[in-house]
Amino acid sequence: MPDLYFKQINPEHTCKAYLFGPENSKNVAIVDPELEHIDEYLDLLKKENFILKYIIDTHTHADHISGAAALKESEKAELIMNNKAPAKCVSMRVSDGDEMDFEGLKVKFLETPGHTKDSISIILPGKILTGDALFLDDGGAGRDDLPGGSPESHWETLQNFLSLPDELVVYPGHDYRGRKPSSLKQQKETNSFLKSRTKDEYVEFLLDLQLGPAKWMNDVLKANYECTTDPKAAWVPIDSPSCEVMGTLQSGVKEQHVNTISPDKLQEKLDNKEDFVFIDVRGISELHGKLGKVNEAINIPLTSIMNDVGQINKYINKKIVAICGSGKRSIIAAKMLKKSGFENPQYVEGGIKAWRKIK
Numbered sequence: 302m303p304d305l306y307f308k309q310i311n312p313e314h315t316c317k318a319y320l321f322g323p324e325n326s327k328n329v330a331i332v333d334p335e336l337e338h339i340d341e342y343l344d345l346l347k348k349e350n351f352i353l354k355y356i357i358d359t360h361t362h363a364d365h366i367s368g369a370a371a372l373k374e375s376e377k378a379e380l381i382m383n384n385k386a387p388a389k390c391v392s393m394r395v396s397d398g399d400e401m402d403f404e405g406l407k408v409k410f411l412e413t414p415g416h417t418k419d420s421i422s423i424i425l426p427g428k429i430l431t432g433d434a435l436f437l438d439d440g441g442a443g444r445d446d447l448p449g450g451s452p453e454s455h456w457e458t459l460q461n462f463l464s465l466p467d468e469l470v471v472y473p474g475h476d477y478r479g480r481k482p483s484s485l486k487q488q489k490e491t492n493s494f495l496k497s498r499t500k501d502e503y504v505e506f507l508l509d510l511q512l513g514p515a516k517w518m519n520d521v522l523k524a525n526y527e528c529t530t531d532p533k534a535a536w537v538p539i540d541s542p543s544c545e546v547m548g549t550l551q552s553g554v555k556e557q558h559v560n561t562i563s564p565d566k567l568q569e570k571l572d573n574k575e576d577f578v579f580i581d582v583r584g585i586s587e588l589h590g591k592l593g594k595v596n597e598a599i600n601i602p603l604t605s606i607m608n609d610v611g612q613i614n615k616y617i618n619k620k621i622v623a624i625c626g627s628g629k630r631s632i633i634a635a636k637m638l639k640k641s642g643f644e645n646p647q648y649v650e651g652g653i654k655a656w657r658k659i660k
């Protein structure tokens with residue numbers, strides 16, 4: 302087998318793109334190109350005298366417009382994606398375990414769904430390109446609350462990663478904080494998403510962190526479904542860690558300081574019929590789940606507050622107490638309200654579980 306030529310293109314960008322091929326050949330493949338950087342890729346191909354044979358998108362992206370369709374058109378290269386990818390411009394579709402012989406170089410594809418239904422990872426000699434199925438270290442993994450995302454499938458994908466050889470070096474689709482690629486062994490030790498959890502525990506862990514997609518992401522998805530070559534087809538905010546769990550939080554929200562209220566204090570307020578607005582910020586589907594409905598509260602999901610904080614403005618002069626399953630989303634809700642001018646929005650420490658004394 303020939304040696305591997307491998308290059309992380311524009312390592313300073315938060316969206317990671319890669320170039321690889323057999324060392325002794327001029328033919329190369331590009332992974333996850335962005336439309337906005339297409340001229341840089343073309344310059345690089347020209348400078349190195351490379352011929353682009355394959356373009357691989359690890360999944361349908363919701364955070365940037367893919368450069369795949371434009372490169373396919375200009376370089377007459379094959380566009381490879383998972384068999385479940387909705388984009389019509391895909392010319393070669395791969396399934397779990399498929400192998401491609403790239404002039405003697407073995408390229409193996411794994412279906413690694415969760416972040417999206419069509420997510421794939423690529424195994425090259427000594428390396429695994431994980432797309433958004435696995436990020437590095439405390440970056441965890443890509444969010445599962447975009448269309449087609451599934452925490453259940455993502456858990457299975459993570460179990461799959463745990464069974465792969467330790468020495469494979471992980472190259473993710475994103476890194477927002479300058480982390481460096483490292484071995485799967487190190488990820489198994491340091492990445493919190495690879496921590497041993499049952500499927501139910503993982504789903505619960507993620508559910509507590511989910512915000513739902515920002516509106517602009519739906520426009521990006523649509524542009525990618527349609528294989529656009531127009532960089533203006535959808536608006537994308539600069540420098541938002543959008544594919545991370547909780548990545549679409551507006552800037553300045555995390556920095557707000559908000560106060561907690563203990564479950565006992567909450568109960569006291571309710572018993573004394575104090576005048577305050579009690580908001581349950583869980584998703585509507587969760588009201589039919591394990592924790593059920595909170596009859597004393599109004600349900601306004603965090604996703605809905607994120608998309609239109611104005612809907613709560615009628616309560617601006619009231620005291621607000623937010624609650625969710627375990628306190629992770631209600632703290633975000635309280636911080637968002639604080640940033641929007643509410644005086645002292647509070648959140649219930651430990652959430653419904655602590656209030657109902659559920660272990």
Ligand SMILES: [Fe+2]
Pocket residue numbers: 360361362363364416433443474544
């Ligand atoms: Fe993504």
